[in-house]
Amino acid sequence: MAVSKLVLAATSTKSCKVLLGLRVLAFSATLSAAIVMGLNKETKTFVVGNVGNTPVKATFTAKFQHTPAFVFFVVANAMVSFHNMLMIAVHLFGGKMEFTSFRLLSVAILDMLNVTLISAAANAAAFISEVGKNGNKHARWDKICDRFATYCDHGAGALIAAFAGVVLMLIISAISISRLAHPNKCSSSTAATPSVVP
């Protein structure tokens, strides 16, 4: 499996480039999910009735702020993309910092926490979208996707990006955990030796 090969290759410096590439991908996926859902808004005018001969129109807006699950989705995706950006910065510019085991451990734990965060956010938004798309006749909740099609489409795109982010974060977390067992410094300027003797 590709994942086990990635994990086994964690000891080589080629894995550093792989990890960096994965982090860039995860950063872009979660950031695009947050942005697409954050700008998700649709306004439509419906005819709700007739007064005599003139139709009565009402304007309805579908915004992501109406649903707490989507708000959580946007916030969590923003947090995970910020975490990835931070890790990329540490990866690229952290060569001069002292390389201790605490750094590896904190990276691994933060990656694990962010994996759970992004999977929770993506799943909550997915189930709420399912109720919005299909409705629920037991609870008598009408579906809204037939009326606000663009809103639903944009939401679906954001969800796909978030689920891609979930898979990428899982692989990144597995690689970070495996690097705990075989630590090595991921920088080209390795003038200083690691402070912990293996």
Add this chain to the structure above:
Amino acid sequence: MVKVTQRLGGLVLRFAAFCAALGAVIAMVTSRERSSFFVLSLVAKYSDLAAFKYFVIANVIVSVYSFLVLFLPKESLLWKFVVVLDLMVTMLLTSSLSAAVAVAQVGKRGNANAGWLPICGQVPRFCDQITGALIAGLVALILYVFLLIFSIHSVVDPFLLRKS
């Protein structure tokens, strides 16, 4: 001596997580209430909502997995695999809890903008039991986060422990 307390701590945590996940499953599966609203009769069961079905399935998987790992011998080579599986199970738990809470929140407060009315006013006992199941799921999740860090500590053995 340290190894024995480590193993005992891991076993206690895993047994507690198994009990919590099992409690969540039982609480949600046995929640069923009939209420009559004038001539309409509403039966609320957990399988009406897809998120609750996912919650039950995920917690069943978690409790079966915990029960099996409880009996894994100490010298087995599968412990490294258990770390990866613990991470995936934690992801499963948090995603199922998050989805169930999101849908339960709509059931309790409704969504005025979408025209969805809350249902908790008509079936209060059902709502209370669902709340209890979600709390048990949250306890299982917290225990599994501790277990995950614990498994990494005891299996991968980061340098943080080997202070010279």
